[in-house]
Amino acid sequence: xxxxxxxxxxxxxxxxxxxxxxxxxxxxxxxxxxxxxxxxxxxxxxxxxxxxxxxxxxxxxxxxxxxxxxxxxxxxxxxxxxxxxxxxxxxxxxxxxxxxxxxxxxxxxxxxxxxxxxxxxxxxxxxxxxxxxxxxxxxxxxxx
Numbered sequence: 710x711x712x713x714x715x716x717x718x719x720x721x722x723x724x725x726x727x728x729x730x731x732x733x734x735x736x737x738x739x740x741x742x743x744x745x746x747x748x749x750x751x752x753x754x755x756x757x758x759x760x761x762x763x764x765x766x767x768x769x770x771x772x773x774x775x776x777x778x779x780x781x782x783x784x785x786x787x788x789x790x791x792x793x794x795x796x797x798x799x800x801x802x803x804x805x806x807x808x809x810x811x812x813x814x815x816x817x818x819x820x821x822x823x824x825x826x827x828x829x830x831x832x833x834x835x836x837x838x839x840x841x842x843x844x845x846x847x848x849x850x851x852x853x
Contacts, residue, residue: 715767732761
């Protein structure tokens with residue numbers, strides 16, 4: 710199964726999105742391609758690679774001009790449920806989930822006609838929002 714982070718990176722034209730593979734290699738073996746003189750350097754390389762692995766998908770997602778359009782049709786139920794499960798224990802998964810939900814709310818269109826004689830406008834009307842039985846459904850409705 711491909712996770713949402715991989716989908717975000719694979720669909721980006723941002724050159725930095727290609728950094729994920731090298732970061733995995735550096736995290737696994739910080740000495741790849743270099744000679745380590747001080748062991749502290751290996752720890753720095755490994756920690757930088759770990760930070761890249763955690764936050765690169767979030768950075769790339771934020772660089773999308775229109776993530777909903779670019780990623781439309783790319784997510785499936787398993788991807789989204791997997792992200793939800795991981796977000797319960799993983800901070801960066803939770804951040805990414807919150808970003809996805811934020812884009813869903815920004816892309817919700819208010820289809821209620823405003824009564825121009827009503828001085829309270831939209832506050833007196835209930836907005837027509839996509840009804841989602843859960844946040845998983847909301848993400849799938851927005852991105853499908």
